[in-house]
Amino acid sequence: MANILITEQIDPVGPALLEQAGHTITWMKTRTPEELAEKSKDAEAIVVRILDIPAEIIRNAPKLKLISKHGVGLDNIDLGAAKKSGVAVTITPGANSLSVAEHSVAMLLSLAKSLPYVTEQYQTKGFSAKNSPPGVEVSGKTLGIIGCGRIGSQVAKIAADGFSMRVLAYDPYLTEAPKGVELVSDRDRIFRESDFITLHPVLNQETHHSVGEHEFQLMKPTAFLINCGRGPLIDEPVMIQALQSGKIAGAGLDVTEKEPCDPESPLFRMPNVILTPHFAPTTHEAGSRVSKIAAENVINFFAGNEVVGRIV
Structure with a gap:
């Protein structure tokens, strides 16, 4: 043996x-x-x-x-x-695709409701945290998915069936859209139209840093970015600048460009960022x-x- x-x-x-x-x-x-x-x-x-x-x-x-x-x-x-x-x-x-999909949706909901920020405010400021800026409802909002394979399609199902979200997906390898999903050929539409964007493509030379300056310029200032795929899909310094300048509303990151993430990274100090340590598959x-x-x-x-x- x-x-x-x-x-x-x-x-x-x-x-x-x-x-x-x-x-x-x-x-x-x-x-x-x-x-x-x-x-x-x-x-x-x-x-x-x-x-x-x-x-x-x-x-x-x-x-x-x-x-x-x-x-x-x-x-x-x-x-x-x-x-x-x-x-x-x-x-x-x-x-582990269902666990990653659920983690992605959990991040989406946590960002929409500002849960980590409000929790921290309640702990430090008491009940006056009730006066924190309000969250948003996800029902009726647009979710954009980059990479609609096993994980992306499960995220789409949860979002469409569970929260009545409009779901757009870009995946050059798909010819037929999953139920409840509008498959788009123009990738820019995902970033331009979506209130929440979640990344699930394979990491390769083509997708490395495929979310960068161009994509952040397209995004709404009220939009949230979620990455439970691979860290290098995003140009991290550009994302940090977009978060700091208010180009986007926040981010949920289970992965970062370098793992573990540098403890000195500004991502750890941003109230509109949720960080988990490549934990999405861990159930x-x-x-x-x-x-x-x-x-x-x-x-x-x-x-x-x-x-x-x-x-x-």
């Missing part, structure tokens, strides 16, 4: 399945590049969440046959190096599903059976 390196803590259901199948698990403790380099030398498979797996690690892991991604984002794995070295890469499609239910599928991909791969979400 195979030696499996698990880089970060995951729900115990996956490791239990691996051990039941007879595989040996090695856990990382410090999650430093040095520890990864040392422990990957004997690994036949790596189960990874967000730790970087660069080309150097892949090239210097002679026994490595599989990288099983715990999740769907692949920006932390050098796919070119994996392909060149004959290392398979799998993901866990759809396993008991999603953790169990993702762990199970990531482990099953390892088990099936070494048994010669079909895996799900194979990328390389």
Whole structure:
């Protein structure tokens, strides 16, 4: 049986399945590049969440046959190096999409109702916080979605069915709009017309910093931006300037350009910004599903059976 390196803590259901199948698990403790380099030398498979797996690690892991991604984002794995070295890469499609969609909607509602700000005001100023600037209703407002795949379409369903929002979506890979969604071909319409904008595209060269000066100029001063996708989708310094100058009303960010976010970042000091630490997929239910599928991909791969979400 195979030696499996698990880089970060995951729900115990996956490791239990691996051990039941007879595989040996090695856990990382410090999650430093040095520890990864040392422990990957004997690994036949790596189960990874967000730790970087660069080309150097892949090239210097002679026994490595599989990288099983715990999740769907692949920006932390050098796919070119994996392909060149004959290392398979799998993901866990759809396993945490509902949790991320719900987190996105939670941020939308929290921003609309100014919940973090009002909570802080109540704690520091007492009941006079009742006189804080009022929030807004979301019913009847326009939600713009960039990237309407598994997560984006679930956000759309919650917004349209649950809150009677008008939903616009831009996704160049979709030919048919999900129910309750107006699919637009002009990306600028999303930024020009929406009261809330949520980002869910894949991060690649095309989408890197795809929300920048042009997009912020188009947005309404009353609009909110939500990013539970990947931090580098947004040109962060430009966004900070837009928030500080009042070009947009606020932002909900589960991801930032660099993670962890610099403690000195002005984002932490803005009352109209909600920051969470890449926490959107973190629910008991999603953790169990993702762990199970990531482990099953390892088990099936070494048994010669079909895996799900194979990328390389």
